[in-house]
Amino acid sequence: MHLYDSTIPSGNAYKVQLLLAHLKISYQTTSLNIVATPSETRTESFLKLNPNGRIPVLVLDDGTPLAESNAILFYLAEETPFLPSDRLARAQVLQWLFFEQYSHEPYLAVWKFQTYWGDISRLAESEVKKLKEKGQAAIDVMERHLEGREWFVSEQFSIADVALYAYTCAAEAVGFSVGENVRAWLARVESVEGHVRIRKDPTGKCPL
Amino acid sequence: MHLYDSTIPSGNAYKVQLLLAHLKISYQTTSLNIVATPSETRTESFLKLNPNGRIPVLVLDDGTPLAESNAILFYLAEETPFLPSDRLARAQVLQWLFFEQYSHEPYLAVWKFQTYWGDISRLAESEVKKLKEKGQAAIDVMERHLEGREWFVSEQFSIADVALYAYTCAAEAVGFSVGENVRAWLARVESVEGHVRIRKDPTGKCPL
Numbered sequence: 348m349h350l351y352d353s354t355i356p357s358g359n360a361y362k363v364q365l366l367l368a369h370l371k372i373s374y375q376t377t378s379l380n381i382v383a384t385p386s387e388t389r390t391e392s393f394l395k396l397n398p399n400g401r402i403p404v405l406v407l408d409d410g411t412p413l414a415e416s417n418a419i420l421f422y423l424a425e426e427t428p429f430l431p432s433d434r435l436a437r438a439q440v441l442q443w444l445f446f447e448q449y450s451h452e453p454y455l456a457v458w459k460f461q462t463y464w465g466d467i468s469r470l471a472e473s474e475v476k477k478l479k480e481k482g483q484a485a486i487d488v489m490e491r492h493l494e495g496r497e498w499f500v501s502e503q504f505s506i507a508d509v510a511l512y513a514y515t516c517a518a519e520a521v522g523f524s525v526g527e528n529v530r531a532w533l534a535r536v537e538s539v540e541g542h543v544r545i546r547k548d549p550t551g552k553c554p555l
Numbered sequence: 556m557h558l559y560d561s562t563i564p565s566g567n568a569y570k571v572q573l574l575l576a577h578l579k580i581s582y583q584t585t586s587l588n589i590v591a592t593p594s595e596t597r598t599e600s601f602l603k604l605n606p607n608g609r610i611p612v613l614v615l616d617d618g619t620p621l622a623e624s625n626a627i628l629f630y631l632a633e634e635t636p637f638l639p640s641d642r643l644a645r646a647q648v649l650q651w652l653f654f655e656q657y658s659h660e661p662y663l664a665v666w667k668f669q670t671y672w673g674d675i676s677r678l679a680e681s682e683v684k685k686l687k688e689k690g691q692a693a694i695d696v697m698e699r700h701l702e703g704r705e706w707f708v709s710e711q712f713s714i715a716d717v718a719l720y721a722y723t724c725a726a727e728a729v730g731f732s733v734g735e736n737v738r739a740w741l742a743r744v745e746s747v748e749g750h751v752r753i754r755k756d757p758t759g760k761c762p763l
Contacts, residue, residue: 399696411643413643413646415649417649417653418646418649418650422642422643434633435621435630438626439621439626441625441626441630442621442626445625445626446622448653449623449656450609453661491606492606
């Protein structure tokens with residue numbers, strides 16, 4: 348398999364790397380410069396892999412490209428312990444994967460990016476307010492759901508936890524408040540055998 | 556089954572209604588006022604159904620609530636002709652479902668909402684530009700993918716088409732440009748036996 352990643356650390360690519368580590372699947376990587384203008388993900392050759400021009404893309408051994416981090420997680424996790432076999436539990440995993448991409452990542456990931464690689468002083472005040480408030484609201488939804496639970500779905504470590512971990516692990520460092528349930532869950536994810544950290548930022552701008 | 560919907564037409568709820576019509580599954584509906592302050596989806600009783608405080612929520616016959624429109628589609632479509640049984644094709648369906656929620660709905664749905672129920676004059680110029688440009692980019696990605704294809708995945712009508720149809724069907728009416736491939740695909744979706752339109756806006760603000 349071949350993973351298209353970015354030169355600066357991407358939480359969306361990290362999700363895939365973390366699951367591949369747990370699955371002990373080896374793969375090759377190509378890192379694209381997504382902060383270049385235009386981004387290296389907008390070349391004609393890359394658009395053939397993902398018409399939406401975004402990483403990560405996982406190219407399977409037969410050459411088929413698969414885009415969208417959480418769709419890649421689902422593909423890799425089918426028939427493994429990282430995705431429940433029960434139909435309802437699978438849908439509940441998807442509920443959290445869609446929550447992550449709609450209500451969580453657009454705020455936490457964007458705020459993290461602006462903190463380390465962007466220029467917050469150039470953002471409108473209303474935009475800063477929106478990123479902070481909606482990002483915090485997403486973490487608070489997680490805190491509430493984790494009350495009395497160890498994992499997001501079915502009391503087992505699944506790709507719902509993998510997807511939500513990727514940006515939540517940086518939440519406190521970029522100024523969000525993280526409650527006790529989320530903090531304990533972050534530590535739990537990190538204690539699962541096979542866990543790997545997001546790789547270091549080669550530009551040195553991000554200390555995580 | 557019981558579907559929590561909104562009083563004004565919601566494309567995300569419509570997706571579920573359209574698939575339930577195709578599946579010939581009967582259900583009850585509760586419509587909540589999402590434009591009230593606070594929204595009726597933020598009551599303590601509704602937050603027990605969806606801690607993220609959003610419709611649609613489908614409550615299954617055993618009382619289990621399921622949130623996130625595209626997770627609900629996946630749940631309902633499993634083992635039906637609306638979701639391919641092949642593992643890779645299922646992942647490709649998910650790729651388009653995540654595209655819809657990340658790169659499409661946040662622009663097309665928000666712009667449609669602002670057009671009919673909001674107040675565009677109160678939006679910042681940069682926000683209007685972002686909604687229009689990113690919404691158009693999403694439609695253009697669809698146009699490119701549909702070149703030489705009838706449906707989004709596996710040459711069969713699936714929940715990828717259902718999810719993408721819900722807001723794309725209103726794209727031209729709210730000012731986006733729709734190419735020939737997308738226009739032909741919209742007509743194809745509408746010609747599938749069992750198709751139902753989004754219900755009329757009781758406030759009369761939206762003519763669709």
